[in-house]
Amino acid sequence: MKPHIVILGGGFAGMFTARELKKKLGDAAEIELINNENYFVFQPLLPEVGAGSITDQHAVSPLRFLLQGVFVRKAKVDSIDFDTQTVTVFQGVQRRPTEVSYDHLVITLGQTVDLSRTPGLTEHALTMKTLDDARRLRSHVIERLEHAEVTQLPEVKKAALTFCVIGGGFSGIETVGEMKELIDRSLKYYPNVAPAEVRVVVVEFAARILGELPEELAEYAAELLRKRGIELQLGTGVLSATATELRTTSGEDISTRTIVATIGNAPSPLVRDLPLALEHGKIAVERTLAVKEHTNVWSLGDCALIPMRDDPQRREDYAPPTAQFASREAKLVAENIVASLEGRPLKPFRYASKGSMASLGAHRGVAQVFGMNFAGPHAWLLWRAYYLSFLPGFATRLRVFLNWTLDGLAPRSVVQVSAYTPPAARYALFRAGDTVYRRGNRADSFFTVISGKFEISMPHPETDEETVRAVGPGAHFGERMILGEYRRRADVRAVEDSRVLVLDRDEFMKLADGFEAFREYFKKYFEETYGSKWTPPNSAAKAE
């Protein structure tokens, strides 16, 4: 029987591991890669997708195309049993469990974002980790410009035109640089928006940006971003966020509808629950990339803590979570798996970084390569060339290159192709004093109070007399949609800092229609609250 090597995850680490193994083992082993998506994401290009200088399809490549001869399984990994050497996945429409056994297992599941340490960020911040995130950011920014163009309320316009990025590392800086360029290049299509009305802010806890780069390069980058009108709030922490506001340690409450969080890396839930030792939220591995206390389980990439010396002490003694390192780790893990299959000794991981780079948008960048510093257009060109060479597949490379070229010639498209629809049920925070809605607004969601307190003012439906009532945890408002109302009849205001669950009109109406207990609850509620008889909707009666 051929050995079966299973790789979990299709990012840089997983994809390169599969390629290296295939190259070394050919048909001598069965290599299988399991990933949630059928494509590899070229992570460093996400800010460019977010700004529309390349389209989303150009930042990804099909795993099947990159990994010919490797069995690619698009499925969700549920659990790993190290004793029976089995991975359980769910696949297909009915979500049937399938068991995949392995001789060697490579875990490259990356990291996820966990913003739960700062109240309101999980609920109200955008992130920049996946392709969807990038598309959503672009769509979100354009939506704000669209709204700023037509609104007649100055405070609404101001919030719509204030864009905040949390974190001044590579991801935060590349995101803000690209975002500013997108806004600058789009403004000519929004005649009612003056450039001076736009405010773009980076909030960074450290005293400087780009901590991974030498101080003088970071200083150059900071200077350049400031010149382009980006405000850098350094040494500033984030206290909390709501749908309309970002509160920082500087004492300022920034009124904004756009918060992008590039902080908060955390292990994926699957990795977190594995019976493996985690250090700093990562899987502890030997220098050989073997998971501690295992001989046929390996881990690399962002999900692993990889020592680069036998007695690691400082942060620099561990491999940084970059594509450059992941591709080197992949080479070594493939070598070591082959060595292990052949009973030869394993090698330890060692690699010296060739340098690092950041794109700042608007044709500028900073780079440190082989110890030399570059800044400005040269560094930016270097950045593009480096990543272009890294791109897998000639077709993708050509497409991205053509896109980049066209981007220089043609106007930036403000098309908002992926209107992001938020989850039908979602949590939201309001601060004391915030308005939830006003009478006359379109009624398109239902609210339940989880914590805090709200004041509801409305004319009584029968006597028309203005009534005010305060409601707390367990209460709900906005349920009058069920009566067929499309406009709000009440003003609702938070009187304490509060947390709610929001349910979209469509989902609410479907539950009222299709879930008897839900419908009966509201029937009783309306009778008790208003003493009125009410005939709820019910498609059962209509059903054929």
Next chain:
Amino acid sequence: MKPHIVILGGGFAGMFTARELKKKLGDAAEIELINNENYFVFQPLLPEVGAGSITDQHAVSPLRFLLQGVFVRKAKVDSIDFDTQTVTVFQGVQRRPTEVSYDHLVITLGQTVDLSRTPGLTEHALTMKTLDDARRLRSHVIERLEHAEVTQLPEVKKAALTFCVIGGGFSGIETVGEMKELIDRSLKYYPNVAPAEVRVVVVEFAARILGELPEELAEYAAELLRKRGIELQLGTGVLSATATELRTTSGEDISTRTIVATIGNAPSPLVRDLPLALEHGKIAVERTLAVKEHTNVWSLGDCALIPMRDDPQRREDYAPPTAQFASREAKLVAENIVASLEGRPLKPFRYASKGSMASLGAHRGVAQVFGMNFAGPHAWLLWRAYYLSFLPGFATRLRVFLNWTLDGLAPRSVVQVSAYTPPAARYALFRAGDTVYRRGNRADSFFTVISGKFEISMPHPETDEETVRAVGPGAHFGERMILGEYRRRADVRAVEDSRVLVLDRDEFMKLADGFEAFREYFKKYFEETYGSKWTPPNSAAKAE
């Protein structure tokens, strides 16, 4: 005061009307276009987006870019008051109502899809009307290939590889041609899928396809599609659909996971509810394009029934709903609005079609131009050239051209960039005998029964004895997720044709967490059903 001309809708009719008015009136009038999206969709290219031969961004163009000098408002139209000459829209995050008054109003709201006449189509068919639809189709087809590649169940594989298109008009035929090409070109990446396992079917009620084209061209097209392995079921109607099956008048129940419906045009809800006379679901207009009994309200494009002679009798006496006609109608309506502003007489609509064309995918097409018939590669090139010339904006034209060129050179990408997420709450139909889920499957949705009957078999949670119970309307199943269970403990099967509401795990759990009445209902339900005490989740306790 300058006259204010408001155009509702940004399709071919609306976009060209705004352009023509701007050209004729310059700054002598305020022209405003209101649309739900900020982009114009090049509708004829949607099948190509659906097949990935061009990316979604290349089938659209920003309205602001096409309509410089026109005030573009991205907003949802709520209502029109013809007496006060006011349009009410909702815009922004809080969905505030805004009133827009007009001197002249142009209604170009197109049509929507209504599949409700055939049971199950609304719930289970994909459509091809919007950009999202096209993206979703592509993603859906690739998902089926991914699943067919890994499943070990022959009947699941067969259903995954059966693709049905309802309707043999332009849209249906172009869609099926492109879809087949996508599948054929992708198969090399799916080594476990043999070409002979793929089945692609068109179901058309009429005796032939492409009713709008001359018989010999339609015959050529049919022959070609058949040669490419597409099955044409002509003279066949659709009776009903479920998530796993399409039932037709031929007596066959086609086991399939993919149903694309290109039928069922209907007025948009807004048009339907206007106090205007509708004929065949369209707004009745004079030959001048003025809405009947109005002098400052106009309508054109797909939402209007436009007579081309004073005494229209047959279908051919009305303008067909094509881009070619819409652009001509736009020219006339602009002329007539200017004439009306200047007190001059209005002109009637007259236009003779220059021809019509259909692309069949795989570099073949059919065309009738100036009375001459073309078929094969020439017709296909003509189709591409015609639509390329039609594309607005040089940048878009260049991008699409480059994409088309690359598509010939490079392998088709099987990247599934827009994983379509269905609504969190949705209706579904099951036929008697259908399995809903089996024990061991991942538990990721909750079901309520609207009509029909289901049989639930499971071991009793305490005694472990196998129990079977039948449930009907008002009942629900799958609620054990609330107990923290991730795997199904029961087998559920429909014993009658049934209709259910499906709620995703995530939304269900949020409601259980955040909606007290919902949580209390299940608490009581579990106590009454199993006699067990149960502590429901509640984030209120955890909330800060």
